[in-house]
Amino acid sequence: MAPTPAPTALWPAPHASGAVDATVHVPGSKSVTNRALVLAALASEPGWLRRPLRSRDTLLMADALRAMGIEIEEGVGPDGTGEAWRVLPAGLRGPATVDVGNAGTVMRFLPPVATLADGPVHFDGDPRSYERPLHGVIDALRALGARIDDDGRGALPLTVHGVGALDGGPVEVDASSSSQFVSALLLSGPRFNQGVEVRHTGSTLPSLPHIRMTVDMLRAVGAQVDTPESGGEPGVWRVTPGALLGRDLTVEPDLSNAQPFLAAALVTGGRVVVPDWPARTTQPGDRLREIFTEMGGSCRLTDYGLEFTGSGAVHGIDVDLGDVGELTPGIAAVAALADSPSTLRGVAHLRLHETDRLAALTKEINELGGDVTETADGLHIRPRPLHGGVFHTYEDHRMATAGAIIGLAVEGVRIENVATTAKTLPDFPDLWTAMLGAA
Known part of the structure; x- marks a missing residue:
């Protein structure tokens, strides 16, 4: 198992060479x-x-x-x-x-x-x-x-x-x-x-x-x-x-922490299975099934867990995320790789989270060549060809996983302080590389 990168290190976000096909055991909520x-x-x-x-x-x-x-x-x-x-x-x-x-x-x-x-x-x-x-x-x-x-x-x-x-x-x-x-x-x-x-x-x-x-x-x-x-x-x-x-x-698996792995299936046109996905839950992350399906994937809930499959295309979305604001960074990352614009609404409160997530997402995606603008209560994202560069995390775990999602499709993305993912998702770099290694 590779050591967790030091907080000051720049982590080269792995680039996907093809469609992922993996089973990922997501830690508890x-x-x-x-x-x-x-x-x-x-x-x-x-x-x-x-x-x-x-x-x-x-x-x-x-x-x-x-x-x-x-x-x-x-x-x-x-x-x-x-x-x-x-x-x-x-x-x-x-x-x-x-x-x-x-x-x-x-x-x-x-x-x-x-x-x-x-x-x-x-x-x-x-x-x-x-x-x-x-x-x-x-x-x-x-x-x-x-x-x-x-x-x-x-x-x-x-x-x-x-x-x-x-x-x-x-x-x-x-x-x-x-x-x-x-x-x-x-x-x-x-x-x-x-x-x-x-x-x-x-x-x-x-x-x-x-x-x-x-x-x-x-x-x-x-x-x-x-x-x-x-x-x-x-x-x-x-x-x-x-x-x-x-x-x-x-404790149920943390469905919000499943987001980057499901996003990997969507972005690469692959397949990811998350075992023990509950049939009934109050976790906001369960809404990923609906949102990522609208963005181009499909899912199937079985006795074993959730099977999510990408279609090879990623579509933009117009969505109110007021009830599920923590999903915004990952959705913004996927939207930056889509084939049409997206509007993410209802998340003005994200300015008061681990960092000002709206300002941080705008700055970091735009510095990779994107076109993101802040609105009064969210983001408007117009997909553009992206390039490599440093993706800053502001000591925010969901910024780090958002950068990793972009890195799947964009070579040369380096994540600053990926170790901040330990806030809620221990061993994220190892889980991420293992997922790609299974492809």
């Missing part, structure tokens, strides 16, 4: 793993988490919970097979220090947990984390009775002064910049004395599938949740106070 860790830590009894994703973001979450007194044992499942984590809930405690890295789930999901700790919990992270919006969680927790010191920034670094409990109750939050504000409050809501009623006040709400994932996972551990979809008031989610059950949960 970051979104599911980190929600499951939080719920298991707040449960009233131990739980198992099978096939968890081991990546920077999930290890940051596990280490943060350990810092607050939760025991997480790494080993095999209760039946003696497969990697698993056993989570032993305990009294949350401070003082503690949490490194969030640049993980949105850690910086947003854990301050509500910290209000339940007996003592102060200090949160800090990477320089970029200071620029990411956190005001929705901070303001909501203060309205619910928490004491938080952030020097008025509405951002990191900050300290939550936990007193072992939080009253909870109704609260308003503008989650226009991140649906994680809603999920963060819902996840800890069962442990608040009055539960929580979250009322979204903004004009838009991105990434609704992630809120549905949060609700489904809460219900799976015994929480009572009322939602707009279940006949509740529009824009309002209610969680009833109560004990959470310890569960034996198997």
Whole structure:
């Protein structure tokens, strides 16, 4: 196995000499793993988490919970097979220090947990984390009775002064910049004395599938949740106070991380199989089946997994990605290689992600000869013949995989800091080269 490139190295993105034909085992979902860790830590009894994703973001979450007194044992499942984590809930405690890295789930999901700790919990992270919006969680927790010191920034670094409990109750939050504000409050809501009623006040709400994932996972551990979809008031989610059950949960493959591999089949006119693709899921990445089919591929879901096949042609697309914004970099990369223009809409919130993804995609694709323009809420992409060059990643894992997709069809693309993919997709360079080696 080739060593992972150093962060400062330029990784020559492999160029596909023909159609790929490979089976790719995609690691577990970051979104599911980190929600499951939080719920298991707040449960009233131990739980198992099978096939968890081991990546920077999930290890940051596990280490943060350990810092607050939760025991997480790494080993095999209760039946003696497969990697698993056993989570032993305990009294949350401070003082503690949490490194969030640049993980949105850690910086947003854990301050509500910290209000339940007996003592102060200090949160800090990477320089970029200071620029990411956190005001929705901070303001909501203060309205619910928490004491938080952030020097008025509405951002990191900050300290939550936990007193072992939080009253909870109704609260308003503008989650226009991140649906994680809603999920963060819902996840800890069962442990608040009055539960929580979250009322979204903004004009838009991105990434609704992630809120549905949060609700489904809460219900799976015994929480009572009322939602707009279940006949509740529009824009309002209610969680009833109560004990959470310890569960034996198997983590689904991360469907968003399957994107570059499916894109490889589309771009090269080949075939990629992703085992264990779920027949039913709340993961936003499941929409890739629809989007990439419209862009020229075809897919078949079997008992084994998803089989995706490219036709040899890549078509442009006009699509609203508001619910699935994390897919935008990979779709933009494919669109830059299409036979007609594309318009990607509904993703203004991407300017506040790991980097300003709209500006970054525009700059990097254009520097390879592309023609991308930013719109108020997305991108317009006119395909042009591309050439090699350095593709900068801005410490953003999805920028790195977008560059790799372009490199399949364009010789001489070099990815700066491909190691940033370890945030959610460990060993990406090895998985990528193995896929091509199977062709």
